[in-house]
Amino acid sequence: MKAAVIDLGTNTFHLIIAEISATNVQIIYKTNVPVRLGQGRINENIIIPEAFERGIETLKNFKQKIDKYQVQQTLAIATSAVRSAANGIDFVESAKKNADIIIDVIDGDKEAEYIYKGVKATGTINGTSLIMDIGGGSTEFIICNDKELLWKKSYNIGAARLMQAYFHSDPINELDKSAIINHLNNELTDLKEACILHKPDHLIGSAGAFETFASMILKETHIENIKSAPIEFTAYNSLSEKLITSTHAARQNMPDLIKLRVDMIVIAAILTNHILSLSEIKQISLSTYDLKMGVLYSLSELKS
Missing domain, CATH: 3.30.420.40 (ATPase, nucleotide binding domain)
Structure with missing residues (x-):
């Protein structure tokens, strides 16, 4: 079919x-x-x-x-x-x-379930993992293992929402960054509790901004041709620092950074850094499979 x-x-x-x-x-x-x-x-x-x-x-x-x-x-x-x-x-x-x-x-909730199915199909989930899908309007978090989904929630903290509300400086200044982090602290209390309970040790970023992070770090890898890839932790930290401290003009000239994400990638980096700090995770991977692949695999299950 x-x-x-x-x-x-x-x-x-x-x-x-x-x-x-x-x-x-x-x-x-x-x-x-x-x-x-x-x-x-x-x-x-x-x-x-x-x-x-x-x-x-x-x-x-x-x-x-x-x-x-x-x-x-x-x-x-x-x-x-x-x-x-x-x-x-x-x-x-x-x-x-x-x-x-x-x-x-x-x-x-349904969005998070589809994202889980998509990421699971890559075989990237090992042990207890935290999946993160940064959208423009919302960001989904799923704590899971390769057998089951343990906890999930969608928050209205997408990159476009946060950018329009808080990103008013170039490069982003401490005031704007603090406003974002204060907002995240207020919004994500139950995610922090879920991480304390389930202790995920692997952050899997679903497509979107994580494809950009991976493309900028794994320069020789064609992201569009793979299902998943590890993102080296210290390399990610160096890249996120570079993105957050750079000007809009500097980011426009960075290779592998598409026009649509030139500003939203700063928000994505701040958000990802916050999640790494909150969860104390030190292992990061990219899954190029996300919601749409989860929908396709759901249809495949119906045929079995």
Whole structure:
């Protein structure tokens, strides 16, 4: 069976088409578009008109690809930006009417479950691990092992939300950094308790910013061709320091740092550093599989 998954992220819309059987998921096409659905007013829970239009146009283009590949089942999954927006339902209705795409707006718990399934499929989980998926609108945390999911939660601390609320200096100054860290301390008390209880010793970053970290550290590795990779701890610390202390202009000239993430990567580094400190974890890995691969593997399970 050919299946398509559309992941309507706050920053990027992804389309992935795969041939699915009970024993295998074979990717035959994938693309992504930096729609920036959370542009401008994400913390006011509004999709602004320009972002709304970009999103619908992107879905129309995705539908053409889906038809071209004669896909039999399509799942379009919307997360934080759509589920929290006052006009999110308008976007869902417009997608159905104008792009013939039916969107399933999922909650944070379901999002975390799909992320776990995607990461698990890479074989990266060893022992008790903490999976972290930094989105634009929300960030998901999953404590797990390779047998089961032990704890999960989605928080509205995505990179776009934090950037719009707190990132007002260039390079980011101590005042802005302190405001972010104070906010994280207030938000993440139950994550800290869960880490004390379950003692994860491995942080697995799901796609997104962690692909950027890995690309900048593992320069000779083509991230798009791998399922997972270790990220050396001291190399990550050096990179995060470089990113946090750099200016916008300096980051624009850094190799392997895509335009969409030039500023959000600073937030991602501050957030990741905070999680490493909170959990006392010293081992980091990248999983290139995330929510969309988790959806495909869920479909594969249904066929078995």
